[in-house]
Every structure is written in C-alpha cells, then in structure tokens.
Amino acid sequence: MTSRTGRHFLHIPGPSPVPERVLRAMDRQVIDHRGPEFGVLGREVLEGCRTIFRTKGPVVIYPGSGTGAWEATIVNTLSSGDRVLMFETGHFATLWRQMAARWGIEVEFVPGDWRHGVDPAVVEARLAEDRGHAFKAVMVVHNETSTGVTSRIPAIRKAIDAAGHPALLLVDTISSLGSVDYRHDEWGVDVTVSGSQKGLMLPPGLGFTAISDKARAAGRSNNLPRSYWDWEEMLKPNANGYFPYTPATNLLYGLREAVAMLLEEGLDNVFARHQRLAAATRAAVEAWGLEVLCRNPDEYSPVLTAVMMPDGHGADAFRALVLDKFDMSLGAGLSKLADKIFRIGHLGETNDLTLMGALSGVEMGLAAAGVPHQRGGVLAAMASLRSGLDG
Amino acid sequence: MTSRTGRHFLHIPGPSPVPERVLRAMDRQVIDHRGPEFGVLGREVLEGCRTIFRTKGPVVIYPGSGTGAWEATIVNTLSSGDRVLMFETGHFATLWRQMAARWGIEVEFVPGDWRHGVDPAVVEARLAEDRGHAFKAVMVVHNETSTGVTSRIPAIRKAIDAAGHPALLLVDTISSLGSVDYRHDEWGVDVTVSGSQKGLMLPPGLGFTAISDKARAAGRSNNLPRSYWDWEEMLKPNANGYFPYTPATNLLYGLREAVAMLLEEGLDNVFARHQRLAAATRAAVEAWGLEVLCRNPDEYSPVLTAVMMPDGHGADAFRALVLDKFDMSLGAGLSKLADKIFRIGHLGETNDLTLMGALSGVEMGLAAAGVPHQRGGVLAAMASLRSGLDG
C-alpha cells in the first residue's frame, strides 16, 4: 500500500494495466475444477483463445509464465541434439536460446545488433544451405520486448517455403498477441507461444501454446522428457473443457472477460489503436530529438518504443526520477542495453489520454533529469494522434 | 458496460475518481448495524470526520446527498419566516437559496456575476445595517462548483465579527472539503455542509453536517418540522457509533479508507497538491489564449477550473466531441453559463500525469472542434508542474 495519490502510470511493455472489468471478473469465488460449471468455462476460454490466435487447432493454456510456454514448445517438439535456427534480435531471443541450450538443443544463433528484426533473406539463405534438413526448427521472437522491434512473420514463412525446408516455425508472441496482427494458421506457424500479461490484459500467470498438426506430430517422436508441459496430457481433458491438473481458475475467469473485451472492440480496431499510439510515441521521441532504437520503420513495434539515451546520460537514473516524481514505471534497458535505453509501453488497456499522460511524464522527466532534448514532444504526439482520428 | 478501451478520464468537478483502495474497501459484506463490529466502525468514521472537518464538535453523517445536507442545515437551525443573507456566487448558491425559500425562509440574495466569490465587505456592510439582527444566518458556498470560484471563509467570519452580528455562519463545502484548506472550529463556522463524492474520494451517497454549539442550540428552538434530518436523533446513538436508522454501511467502509488515505498523505500535502494541479491547469488555459471564468486570483479554485469558450463556439458541442473522441468527461456550464463554459475538475484522486492526460485531451479537443486557440497549453502546464516540484 503506497500513499501515492492517483493512478500509477504503468508504462512498461508488460505486464500491462489490467482493465477494471478483468480484475472484477477474477474477483470471484473459485469453483470445482471437475464440475459442470467449470467445463463450460474451460470450453469457452479454449475457444476464445483459438479466435485470438486465429487458429482452428488446439491452444494449450498452462498455469505458468510465457517462459514456461517457451519450455513447453521445446520439450514437446524437439530432441536433444537437434539443430535449430535462431536470431539474436534482443534479450528475450537470447534467453530463449539459452533455454534451448539447456535442453541439449544445438542453436545456430544468427548475430544481430538488437536494432533489427529477423531478416527473411537470411532465413532463406541459411535454410537453402541446409540441404540435409538438419534444422528442425526456426525459432523467432515476433515482438522483441527488449528492443521494440517486430519481426515480419509472413515474410519469414515465405522464406522458409522458398527454401523448401521442412523446419518447424516456432514463434514467440508473448508481447504481441492481442496487440499486433497475428495469424497462426494463415501464416503457417507451427507453435505460437504467448503469455497472459501483455495484449491479453490479464495479470501474469498463464502461458499459451497454439499448435499445428505438424508440431503435434513432431511431439509424438521427439525424445525430451516432460510431464507438466506435455501437450497430449492436456489435450485429452481439454476436449471437454477440463485440465489434467488444477488450472488457475481465477485467471481463466479473467481470460474469458479479456477475450470478450477484445472481440467487442474488434481485433482489427485493437491493432489499429496500438499502431496509432505507437506512431504518436515515435512522433514525440523524434520531436525531443532522441532516437528510437528500432532502425527499420517496417519493424517498428506497435507495443512499445525503446528510446536511446544521449551519451553520458544513464537511462536508469532517468527512470528512477520519473518513478519518484511522476509515479510512472518505464521499462529498463536489458542486458547489453542496460542503462542505455528506456522503454515506453503503449499496449493493452491504453488510450490516447493515458498515453499523453505518459509522454508528458517522459518530457517532464527529461527536463528534470537534465537530459538534452527539445521541448514539445507532446505536441508532436497530439498532432499524430489527431491525424489518426476519423474525420 | 462500454467497449471503450482504457480508463475513462473523469474530469468533472465531482463525483471525482474513486481510488482503487476505497472501492475495494467498499466491496465487502455488509455487517449488522446494531452489532459490536459496527460500533467500532461508526466511532472510527465519526472521529475521522472530525479530523477532516477540523472540529472537536459533532459531525453528522447521513445516507443522502450534499443536497440533503443542505436541507438538514436549514431544518435544524432556522424557522419559517427567518431572514438569511445569501450571495449569488453561482448555480449551487442559487439552488440552495431556492431550497431555503421552499422552507419559508426569506432570503436576501446579494446579486453576483458568477465570476467572484462572496465579498467580505458586503457581508460586513449588510450585517452592520441589520441593527435588529433580523438575519439569522449567513449562508455561503465555499467553493462554487459551477464557477470555480472559492470564497474566503476566514475573511467572511471576520466581517461578521466586525459587524458584531450574531447570525449563524452556514457554509457549503460540498466540493471543497478534503481538497481545500478548511477549518470548521478555527474559522468559527456554525454548520459545515459536505458530501462524499468530491475531495473525500467516495462514491456519492453520503451527506455531512459539522455542527457548532451555537447551531445546535438554534436547533432547540427553531420551528421547522423534521425527522430524517434531525440532529438530536442522530447524535444520541452516534455517541456509541450507531445510527437511528440503517446507515449506508458500505459507504462508511469507504469513508474509513478515504480518511486513512488523506491522513497518510497529510492534509497539508493534499491541499498543496490541489493547488499545484490547479495552477498548471490555469497555465494551460492562459497559454491557449482562453479565459478563466474566475476573475480574482485570490479566489481561484484548487478544485476545478471553469474555462470560457470564445464567442460563437458552444461548450457543449466541444464537450461532446471530447467525450466521443477522447473518452473524457468535462463539466458543463450550468444554468446561465450553459454552453458558455466548460469545467475541468482536478480534485481528489488525481496526480500530475492524469492531469496532463486531461489537458492534452482538452487541447486536442479544441483543435478537433475548430475552437480558436494557441497550441502549447500542455507545455505551459508542464512548466508549471515542474516549477512546483521539490528541487
């Protein structure tokens, strides 16, 4: 309990603010996870997930985090000694790679500068070279939460196809699902990994994997040990809306409400809203004379914007000041970007005025911290927002 | 349930946003209003009210609205045919006068331009003329919610004393209590009227009267009929924390939490915060080239700022546009100010970034509505806020 007054501005790139409706839906007695009322709930949320992931296939919901869903993906599809192709797009791609290594996967990790997404041409080239189809999977982070760079999954799919390569395509959408247009089936993704606390507007505590037939088939012959994350154990009771072990019921209440909210707004509207807020944020950054970390406009993230600090100014001191004086949380630079960038989340339960409050906090913070910049980023953001309005 | 995304910006001058802590405190089972647990609650909130009203005397809490507390004040102190002195400071002063008239009170209503507070010199002059002490009460609205003008109660007290007049001083603090420095005992107020939904940060549903000995004595001999609002009926069971009829228990839960929050922040800090936010708002208005309704800087309201629309531009169309495009509620002009002003609330559970979001919404709204103005009000507001920060 803080004595702070008014609403904390939570502008990290997730967990994102949880809507009042979702919190209230979760604030309800737990029910018997083997009773008939639960079966209705279970079927509803599993179906809702299929709609959000845009798949006709199964989506598995775990009590766990997105990290757990990473692990689920590996242990259900790969075998120790398998080769996979991954890309150094940032901190989370690096963490996923480390996890794969822990499971005995041999990762070819294409180096990157943390300012670009996955290059589809490189995907095609590497796979084309792999005549023996040693690569069992291409593993990609859709939206790199550490950098604000979004890789282009459809182009990567095309690259794999152009190379005629049978590798599985495994995609992490932890920070993009529900915020950025994404189509599991249409884009031919084999496993889509996600979590609850970003575009789905839930508290953290659920991990997801959407699974293609091909991925599921791979799981029938791979050799990694597993129990908790095992898809087949899940899918059996899921058919009737139940789970093999006690599910996180109250988060499922929230999931039902969050899916309803996304569909009420319309997924296309949700995605367009994220684009508008991201464009306004970049307009502010540009007007301040600061630099967005992401170099390629085709890869700008609709979810967050990473901003580079001018030389000689630490991002962490700046963030601490903003937290102290304006009660706003901004995202830190992670790993090799530590203290060099700050990240502004503009995802989930966010609207124009909340964003303007946040950008005002950044602008006041820059001034208070003595960071060189030009005033008026907020004016540029307002102009950008207004140009995005109908009429 | 709306499909709007993100938090609605509620910037009317009350009801003000209710803190998460207060809503959660209210979201609890009702208890036996005659049982021992209730007695503890009752004593706690009655004591808490005394702290907030800054009185050692009794504060009566009604299930009702501020309007009910107006009525309670009249029926407990005056008799039909009594003369009182009131001042046309705005819409709410006018309504209170109409209520008094309905109870057979003869109101001398000093005309006003709705842009100034009560003039202490006029108070003194009128009372000095009243040699026969026909005026039984001076009735003043502390903060005129319809205009954003705050009358100076200590100066009015002095004026009454200077005239040597025994009239009761009855003050409406519905929109000031908990936001603006106020001292029932020290300022010699006889009845202080208030409500729950402004500076106390509660939902509407409670009315309050703080009562001086003199006011209570007046109630022993006045002749207006009453039952529900009768002070004496209340004060008897209040002594032990109980009420003569079923109290609004869950609002009392909220009141307990709200008082705790105000005291955690410190009342002086709360008042200073309101002053800072109000100053920033006026800085924005000035930078836009618009006019604040209140003419006297000594009477600027810390609670709300009423802004005059340029000729030929209706405030209501502007407000409707802001609601539609930016999901923000602004206050309307009331009665003779209808369509001529809009009111920005900056009270209660509000902080710097929330205010900046709101002011950004006004600035974008002015542009979208084609209202002549200069850009950059938000920059002026940020400069004002920063100048108010420590260090």
Place this chain on the structure above:
Amino acid sequence: MTSRTGRHFLHIPGPSPVPERVLRAMDRQVIDHRGPEFGVLGREVLEGCRTIFRTKGPVVIYPGSGTGAWEATIVNTLSSGDRVLMFETGHFATLWRQMAARWGIEVEFVPGDWRHGVDPAVVEARLAEDRGHAFKAVMVVHNETSTGVTSRIPAIRKAIDAAGHPALLLVDTISSLGSVDYRHDEWGVDVTVSGSQKGLMLPPGLGFTAISDKARAAGRSNNLPRSYWDWEEMLKPNANGYFPYTPATNLLYGLREAVAMLLEEGLDNVFARHQRLAAATRAAVEAWGLEVLCRNPDEYSPVLTAVMMPDGHGADAFRALVLDKFDMSLGAGLSKLADKIFRIGHLGETNDLTLMGALSGVEMGLAAAGVPHQRGGVLAAMASLRSGLDG
C-alpha cells in the same frame, strides 16, 4: 478487519447478505451523472424498479434509507392536521407513526399486540364510521421486521373499498419487497415505500417510493414543506434517466445487477424460495419446543421468524453467545420485545444450506446458553426443506 475465519452468518432481518455479483457490480468507477452513459443506467434502473414493484407508474429512488422514503411519502401526500389511520403492528409501525406526528399528522393508532398484522375487518369498520372522510390515508407496514408478521394488503385494499372510503393506501414494504409477493398496481396501493438492503440484496443507502396517480395528485395540493424528497423535482429529470441532485451511482450499479438477478431467478421462484426457508425455520422452532411470535399462520413472514425466549432466559445474552461462539448475527427484540425474542432473517441471498448452517448455530447456541429446548430442530428443518423440493 476481524481475525474470524470463514463467512460471517448474517441472519438479521436486513441488511441481508449482498451477493458477490452485486458487490462486484458496485466495485466500479463512478461516472458522470450528467453524461449519456448515466442516462442509460438511470432509465434501466427506473424501469427495473417498476418491474419489481409491479407498477406502470413512477418509482422514485432516493439516496437515503427506508426511513427517508417514509418521510418522502408523508411530505408528498399529506398536510399538517390531516388524520390518518395506522396500526400498532410492531416497532416499525410505531416509528412511522412517530414520524407522522412530527409532521403534524393526527394519527389514529389502532392498538395491537405485536403478534398480529393489520385486521382488515378493523380497517373496514373504522373507515365505514368515518362518514366525513376525515382519514386522508391508511398507513400499513406490509412486513413487520420487528415481529415477523406480514399484513395482508389485498384484504386491506378490499376493506377500504368495501367502506367506500377515498383514503390513500400507503404501504411500507421495506423488508418485504423482492422477498414477498407484492403488486403495487393490482392491489391499488397509492404509495409503496421500500429500501435497498433487504429483498433487493443491496447494501443500505437507497430509499424508494412507488406512486399512484392519486398519490401524485394529492401531492399537488398538500401543504408540507419539502425539497429533497419532492416527487415532482425528481420525476422531471427521471424521465430521461437523470436525477435532480447527485444520485448514489454505485448503489445504482448494484441495483441494476440485483434486479437482473431477481428476474433471472424469476420473481415467483424468489417468493417460493422465501416461503420454503421460512417454513423450515418454523419447523425447527416448533421442534425445539419454542414459540413463534406471530400467532396467525396466514401472517407468517417469509422474511424472518421471531422466536420467543422461554421465561427467565434473556434473548440478548443468547444472541451475544451465538455471535461470539458461532460468528452469527441474529436480530434483537426491539422496544417492548427487547430481550424477549430473537429474530432469524432468512431473506435475500440465502439458500437451503446457508439456512441449515444458521439453524444449526441457533440449536448449538440454545444448548450452549442452557436454554431449555428439545434437540432436533435441524432435523425438522431438513424434513421441511426436503418436502418442499421438486420430486
């Protein structure tokens, strides 16, 4: 905050337990009471009330208590010096009579033994004698919360008609509405008074009056002063879903949800459920060898059961023991029944097993307090409940 474990058993005859759904509906940000979203809410709850009161006419909703709605009824229909006919059915009838007296009404108060409801034959006789139609109103408490006796309104209506008397029929349904079959229009009631915290399953804080054309007409020529409670001031803005002063918005959120719940269950099912629970309670009382206060089986209350303590055993010590040992609140005897009875509420959000928990607490309490009784009341209650089940 108590360190008690588990749910408190709130078995006073109101406030009744508030359903989780209602509390959660109220746990939501307040909205602009002059904005379009409010208009929708207002129209919805006003229409919902008409359904529950079973009237096509207006229902006025006050921030206030049922006591306030009593006062509203008096001040909107009667004049000082008017004669009315009332009946001493218990504590609340007596309080209403005292209130009427405070407003200068001359009450003919038919004495009663607090164990019977209003006798329609007496109504007819008194009115028949009143050739000059001096009685302006017959004022009746439908369900006497202090005694557990329900007066028969249709028979009283018939009695008035049989006497050919034009008196208004004013009925207090504070503890019956939503629990006991009641029909404002069909039964020719002129004003129906109610409150939020009983059958409507809301926290306290709202008072209601349903108004016939005849009652409204009476209000156009009566002479009692009023402002807060004035119907005409309410009905004007109510037409569009608004209120003349700030309404208790969050209680209205709860009201919307509570009406939805009552209609989902079906009013007839709600009433039948109350009858079942009441019958089971009386079966337990009988098996214990104790006496129900209400003497006339046609007047048994479906809402509460008042139980007489054996001579020499105080009800209040018994209730205190039950509260201390079993964390259950029972209703006290009021006024002349003080310490002589205890009251078991079985209204609102209550079901078979909750009632059985409560009755078990009574039976264990009787034993622990050394009150002479026969064991097995709970068995009788279970038999009664089972006989009421379908199939």
Place this chain on the structure above:
Amino acid sequence: MTSRTGRHFLHIPGPSPVPERVLRAMDRQVIDHRGPEFGVLGREVLEGCRTIFRTKGPVVIYPGSGTGAWEATIVNTLSSGDRVLMFETGHFATLWRQMAARWGIEVEFVPGDWRHGVDPAVVEARLAEDRGHAFKAVMVVHNETSTGVTSRIPAIRKAIDAAGHPALLLVDTISSLGSVDYRHDEWGVDVTVSGSQKGLMLPPGLGFTAISDKARAAGRSNNLPRSYWDWEEMLKPNANGYFPYTPATNLLYGLREAVAMLLEEGLDNVFARHQRLAAATRAAVEAWGLEVLCRNPDEYSPVLTAVMMPDGHGADAFRALVLDKFDMSLGAGLSKLADKIFRIGHLGETNDLTLMGALSGVEMGLAAAGVPHQRGGVLAAMASLRSGLDG
C-alpha cells in the same frame, strides 16, 4: 454466471473457498515486477512462506500448479536412472510416481490399499535392506487428497534415521500446508512441495518447494534437464525479492494477505480448527452409519473426510444430486475409488456453521438419493463441535 441463489457450498478438498480479504487483495492493479515496490512484496511473501513452511531455508514460488512443484522437485534433485521409494497411498501418490517414471526415475512403489498412510516400519525395513544406498529419495504424500489419510512424517523421518539411510525425504503437502501441523526444518524434510489453493486459501496458480541444504546440494550434481523449474535460477533474484521471469503478481498479493490471515489466527489455532471440523464430520458419518475410508484413527485427515458409499449406491449420482438440489460441490472418488466414495472438504476458510450447512446438505442428499443411512448425523456433528468449544 449462474442464476443459483446464495453462496455455493464448495466442499471439495481443494480448491478451497477463497476469503473475501484475499480476493480483494488480488483485485488490484499489477505493478512493475522489476520496480522497488515489487521487491518489497517479493521479500515479504518469501519470508511469509518460510514462516508457514516452518523453515529457515529457501522456499521457491512458481507460477504453476502443485503438479509443477512435483516436477520441480524431481528435476532439481534426481537423475535419470535413480531409484526412489514411494508408497501407494492413493491417487496422487500414483500420479507423482507416474511423473517420476516419465523422468526416467526407477520407482519402487510399495503397494497399499488406499486406506492407510505410509507405514514407517516399512520405510525403515526397505531402507535397512538397501545397504548400497541405491534409493536416492523417499517420496511421500503427507495428506492424500484422494483418500483423506494423512501420513505421519515425523515417524517416517525417524524410520529413515533408524535405518541410517542418506535418502532425501521429499514430501507433498499440497493439501496439508496451512491446515495440518507441518515443520519442514524440525522434521528434517528435504523438499516440501505445496500449492496455493488449499490451506493457503488462494486461488490455484502457485506451486511451492521448500528446500533443505542437502536437497540443494543434490541439485548441483543431478543430471535432469531443466530451465523453468531450476532452483538456482530462482534463488539468485529471490534474494532481493525478484524473480527470473514474470511472477504471478496478483496471486502474490493474495499470498501476502493469506499469510497475514493465518498468522492473525495463529497457526496452532488454525490446525486445531481443522481438527475440530474433521472430528465433527466423522461424528456425522458414524451417526449416519456410513464408513470413513481411512482406517487408522492416527491418520485421519484434518482436511477432508472420504466417505464410502453403501454397496449398490453410486457416489457420483449422489454428488450430482447434491450439486443440483443443494448447490454443493463434493469431491469425487478418483481412479479406483471412482463412484465408490465421496469426499467432504473441510479446509481453509471454513467455520462451524459452514460445515453444518455442508453436513446438512449431505444428510438431505442421502435421503433424497435413497441411500440407506440413519438420520441425525448433523446432531452428532453439533455435539462434537460443542464438545470442542471452550467452556
């Protein structure tokens, strides 16, 4: 949303009813899991867990279920091919054994009749025979949720010591922690596994492992692959109250409140309360003429009571009837006990009257289902409860 009226009686042996205070504590905005406020929360809940597990060593909290904590225990301490000693005490012991097998562990599974706990004599005998110390661990379920039998951990500890065997002692307390006396350090347990949704009174979604130095040392040389569940990755950031991946923040809010509630009541009082409720339940079962599944009075579970159905009467039809007619959920018989028993949970947020409501529902259900029994179990339960009261 069901149209059922009143509180559902959730009397499965977990998830248990979540207290209003815990639900409300969780109904709060998520915070930055890398910010200073989170560090305070993290340290608080980690310290709170140590108090509840009665250990000075680390407790790891996972987003996940108790099943996940089983897996964490295995992968952090054992190697493929390791031998362990387990006991067929019921369904959950069997599931844990299957999980171990999936990880390549060779389980010696001592057969059991599902009506007894682990026999310490057998533990000692088996370990004494194991001169080569092939057994790396003894894995025991403290409270078998499927049978209502509680194994005696201190005696098992003594048996291991008597055999002079170095095997780790791994104990599942998923359904006992917070309900049954348990002492991780004092009893020399190496890993204690638990979950959130039973005695901790939280919704499901957290798994726990308390870890001895010896267990942690084992994890430094075992060979099972792991990432998500890896202790060392957790313990590093835990030192400052943080987590290596996004924690289930809102469940941690709830955990903080639940720990506070347990300590307010006092752990010893909590355990005694469970014993009282369990004894009353068994008294009812005996009076009905039915049989408790657990054969050994020293092993009666304080958490749940499994009741055997008379021959020819299916437990599932009975449970379905109870759910339908009385809105109570009872636990099913699992696996080889399917349809043969029903289980009554009496754990967590439960008190005397709630239990009496539940037992009344069972007694009415037995009658309604035509199950042969003697009336009056509820009387026996009341007598038992009263004998357990002070004074």
